[in-house]
Amino acid sequence: MxxxxxxxxxxxxxxxxxxxxxxxxxxxxxxxxxxxxxxxxxxxxxxxxxxxxxxxxxxxxxxxxxxxxxxxxxxxxxxxxxxxxxxxxxxxxxxxxxxxxxxxxxxxxxxxxxxxxxxxxxxxxxxxxxxxxxxxxxxxxxxxxxxxxxxxxxxxxxxxxxxxxxxxxxxxxxxxxxxxxxxxxxxxxxxxxxxxxxxxxxxxxxxxxxxxxxxxxxxxxxxxxxxxxxxxxxxxxxxxxxxxxxxxxxxxxxxxxxxxxxxxxxxxxxxxxxxxxxxxxxxxxxxxxxxxxxxxxxxxxxxxxxEIDTEWGKxxxxxxxxxxxxxxxxxxxxxxxxxxxxxxxxxxxxxxxxxxxxxQILVQHKRWSEGDLMVLLSKYSPLWYGLGRVNPGLIMGYLMYCLWAPSSVPTLYYSIIPSLCLLKGVPLFPTVTSEWFLPFAYVIFAICAFDYLEFLWCGGTTRGWWNDRRIWLYKRTSSYLYAFLDTILGSDLSFVISSKVMDNDVKARHEKEIMEFGVASPLTTTVATIAMLNLVCLLRLVMKSMLMDTTTRRVYYETMAVHVVLCAALVALNMPLYWALFVRKDNGKIPDSVTIKSVILALFISIIFYLL
Known part of the structure; x- marks a missing residue:
């Protein structure tokens, strides 16, 4: 119909x-x-x-x-x-x-x-x-x-x-x-x-x-x-x-x-x-x-x-x-x-x-980002095929999408490494009292503020922007990452058609804006593992700070301020996922197999990093 x-x-x-x-x-x-x-x-x-x-x-x-x-x-x-x-x-x-x-x-x-x-x-x-x-x-x-x-x-x-x-x-x-x-x-x-x-x-x-x-x-x-x-x-x-x-x-x-x-x-x-x-x-x-x-x-x-021996498709x-x-x-x-x-x-x-x-979202964006990266690496790449043929601004417009998959690498780094550094108190960024802290603070604030105001100007809501940030994180740490690896390693590409048909239970949860997980896949497992890793690191930080005296705690937070902000923001973004991991009982929750894998992997990674 x-x-x-x-x-x-x-x-x-x-x-x-x-x-x-x-x-x-x-x-x-x-x-x-x-x-x-x-x-x-x-x-x-x-x-x-x-x-x-x-x-x-x-x-x-x-x-x-x-x-x-x-x-x-x-x-x-x-x-x-x-x-x-x-x-x-x-x-x-x-x-x-x-x-x-x-x-x-x-x-x-x-x-x-x-x-x-x-x-x-x-x-x-x-x-x-x-x-x-x-x-x-x-x-x-x-x-x-x-x-x-x-x-x-x-x-x-x-x-x-x-x-x-x-x-x-x-x-x-x-x-x-x-x-x-x-x-x-x-x-x-x-x-x-x-x-x-x-x-x-x-x-x-x-x-x-x-x-x-x-x-x-x-x-x-x-x-x-x-x-x-x-x-x-x-x-x-x-x-x-x-x-x-x-x-x-x-x-x-x-x-x-x-x-x-x-x-x-x-x-x-x-x-x-x-x-x-x-x-x-x-x-x-x-x-x-x-x-x-x-x-x-x-x-x-x-x-x-x-089409054999014709120019169709070429x-x-x-x-x-x-x-x-x-x-x-x-x-x-x-x-x-x-x-x-x-x-x-x-x-x-x-x-x-x-x-x-x-x-559905993750599978769809894996295909899109994989295809866009293939465009970047093909003879039709806007970088060399488009140079001199189209407006430089249009080349940049195409590159914005062709670089979706490679953008997973820095996103993955910032989603994992700063949080892991909290476990051992190893600073990657300048302390709050240093003048070099200002550029980092400015970049973080300016990007978030611009992104938020742009979303509202386009007719969105504050909560909609926050949801958009969550999906942006999930896509970059799973869909784009797998697309990047598949393309670089030369894996076989599979064209997956996104289903647009949903049963009544899924429809009801969607109308209530309850996220639908419900599928055990490498994409979902990756998202859940990174979320669990950030939660483990934040809980470890809370326990560690409770054992510190006031002066030591103040110095520690001044030194690790950017790490704390990043880890706390990631945990806040992942609240619906934690709810689906440990609280929800409906069919849209994260499958038990994914929960077990993500918890074990997160604990294993944090322990190995702490012991290094």
């Missing part, structure tokens, strides 16, 4: 439907998804006229019916009740089929497309499937509907499929034969359209008489509907959206982030900037031949062998060989002389679902 609501929201844009074509790339090749899309095609004949007649927002049915109140106008109210009833019936049909795990035989007779699954082997071993569900059919008021196409590219175990980049490139080729739109909007399945004007807004940049010929893509920010008030997982990307990307926009344009982005088709196909690179709108095919012979030809474009389409195919593709486009635009409208253009557990 999440996928279907996204599809319906982009079908309902306030734009001539005969100029729109919507493609669903189903990389799982699921007949359940195909069934859901057939139901959405039927429902769209009622949904799009309703959106058009009453100018509603948003145009995702689930989001609209969740937020809208009953209309006071009698006719509108009748239509509202009728369309909502149709939506609920569609939802029930889709969920009943999904829960059963297969499409019943009697329902398979409703559409000839289900025959494609007669020879289906598995999601990783099947032929290409391309089905046009709507070919500018009329809605129930006689007006045209957008094209609606289902596609599952061919997959075979003997051919590497290149993840999302491979799926996007197959989709670019297939769409060129069916609609060949000059502009391509790429949206993830969980990012529904929240504004019907988004297409028109994006086209304003491409069609600008003075600067439009320089624009390769228009990137909208990622916004999320399930982020809590105080952002317990720091998932809003608030500062990135309100500050960082605007800075990149002023230096040549933001990076491509993989969703909510309008691309020029010709530039994705490898076109270089020549100063007069305007869009040729006459190349669009509004009504291509979509006979069975044409469909077979189109399927060839989605085959796993089509000079054409999205780049291969990197977990962040979007970033490296956007960088290569910038290096070819193009610019991009970051547009952050007052009404969010796209709204999605953020991760709702700590493990």
């Amino acid at each position: 999440m996928v279907i609501n996204t599809v319906l929201s982009v079908m309902a844009y306030d734009y001539p439907p005969e100029k729109l074509a919507v493609y669903l790339s189903d990389d799982g090749g699921s007949e359940l998804t195909f069934y859901a899309l057939t139901q959405a095609a039927m429902f769209s004949k009622h949904w799009l006229p309703y959106c058009r007649n009453y100018k509603i927002e948003p145009r995702s049915p689930a989001a609209y019916f969740k937020s809208a109140s009953r209309p006071s106008n009698t006719k509108h109210d009748r239509d509202y009740i009728f369309v909502k009833k149709l939506f609920e019936e569609m939802k029930d049909r889709i969920e009943n089929v999904t829960n059963s795990g297969r499409v019943p035989d009697e329902l398979r007779l409703e559409h000839e497309g289900f025959s494609e699954w007669d020879s289906f082997t598995s999601p990783r071993d099947h032929a290409a499937i391309v089905k046009i569900l709507l070919d500018h059919n009329d809605d129930n008021e006689g007006q045209s509907l957008p094209n609606l196409v289902y596609m599952a590219r061919e997959k075979r175990p003997s051919h590497f499929h290149n993840f999302k980049a491979g799926a996007m490139n197959a989709l670019i080729r297939v769409s060129s034969k069916i609609s060949n739109g000059s502009i391509i909007l790429n949206v993830d399945c969980d990012m529904y359209s929240n504004s019907s004007d988004t297409v028109r807004d994006a086209l304003c940049f491409f069609m600008d008489e003075e600067k439009g010929h320089e624009i390769a893509f228009v990137q909208y920010p990622q916004c999320f509907e399930n982020v809590t008030k105080n952002e317990v997982y720091g998932g809003s990307m608030r500062v990135l959206r309100e500050v960082d990307f605007h800075g990149m926009d002023g230096n040549g344009g933001p990076m491509y982030v993989g969703t909510g982005c309008f691309h020029r088709r010709d530039i994705l196909l490898g076109k270089n900037f020549d100063g007069e690179s305007r869009i040729d709108w006459t190349l669009e095919n509004d009504h291509n031949d979509t006979t069975e012979n044409m469909i077979e030809e189109i399927k060839n474009l989605a085959s796993c062998t089509f 000079e054409m389409g999205l780049k291969y060989g990197c977990p962040v195919e979007d970033v490296i593709t956007g960088l290569s486009i910038h290096c070819r002389g193009w610019k991009s635009v970051f547009y952050n409208p007052k009404r969010e253009a796209f709204i999605g679902v953020s991760a709702t557990t700590l493990d």
Whole structure:
């Protein structure tokens, strides 16, 4: 249903439907998804006229019916009740089929497309499937509907499929034969359209008489509907959206982030900037031949062998060989002389679902930071590939993300070593009475104050900033660290898809802003061990200071002031984790196996360091 609501929201844009074509790339090749899309095609004949007649927002049915109140106008109210009833019936049909795990035989007779699954082997071993569900059919008021196409590219175990980049490139080729739109909007399945004007807004940049010929893509920010008030997982990307990307926009344009982005088709196909690179709108095919012979030809474009000995994945389409195919593709486009635009409208253009557990966040950022470091070390590194090709400010903007993984090393040092030094009273920083203490105090205070005020200026809360600092610490000491080690040691990269589905218990805890641990993994164990190590060191400090006389205690705290502040701040940040380690009994607590490992490792490290 999440996928279907996204599809319906982009079908309902306030734009001539005969100029729109919507493609669903189903990389799982699921007949359940195909069934859901057939139901959405039927429902769209009622949904799009309703959106058009009453100018509603948003145009995702689930989001609209969740937020809208009953209309006071009698006719509108009748239509509202009728369309909502149709939506609920569609939802029930889709969920009943999904829960059963297969499409019943009697329902398979409703559409000839289900025959494609007669020879289906598995999601990783099947032929290409391309089905046009709507070919500018009329809605129930006689007006045209957008094209609606289902596609599952061919997959075979003997051919590497290149993840999302491979799926996007197959989709670019297939769409060129069916609609060949000059502009391509790429949206993830969980990012529904929240504004019907988004297409028109994006086209304003491409069609600008003075600067439009320089624009390769228009990137909208990622916004999320399930982020809590105080952002317990720091998932809003608030500062990135309100500050960082605007800075990149002023230096040549933001990076491509993989969703909510309008691309020029010709530039994705490898076109270089020549100063007069305007869009040729006459190349669009509004009504291509979509006979069975044409469909077979189109399927060839989605085959796993089509790209052999071609430039796809190299000079054409999205780049291969990197977990962040979007970033490296956007960088290569910038290096070819193009610019991009970051547009952050007052009404969010796209709204999605953020991760709702700590493990999801850590896994997601491990993949991102690993991919960004690979970009830094590749031939497309902004340090050397971008030098002389793009604005130096844009190079710095890219490096801010490419250096996520290496930043784990100094963070890990400051999270462990100063606390361990408390055990033996070994000072690493100047004493409070020394004039050299002032630079350290200034840096610590200035960074924290600036970061806090910036977060509040972006619309955050004080508690939200504190939560953001906690997640920042966890990511740098686990996700970024493992990404750094995997890349440096040459470990095999695994592309992990972040689950956006949560059960009722997880949802309830998320709404109450209770952190969800609940998974035993190396990432969680690392975070818990470092937290326990800081707690052991602070408790040892308290015990040690209780045995000191007043003068000795004062001298000790003057000497070890920075260590005490760092250790105490780390312990304060980790309070929810300690609660999950020792107090909580729900399923979201830290697993007992992780608790035992972290306590043993923390005690072992502190004892070894103390005895050295």
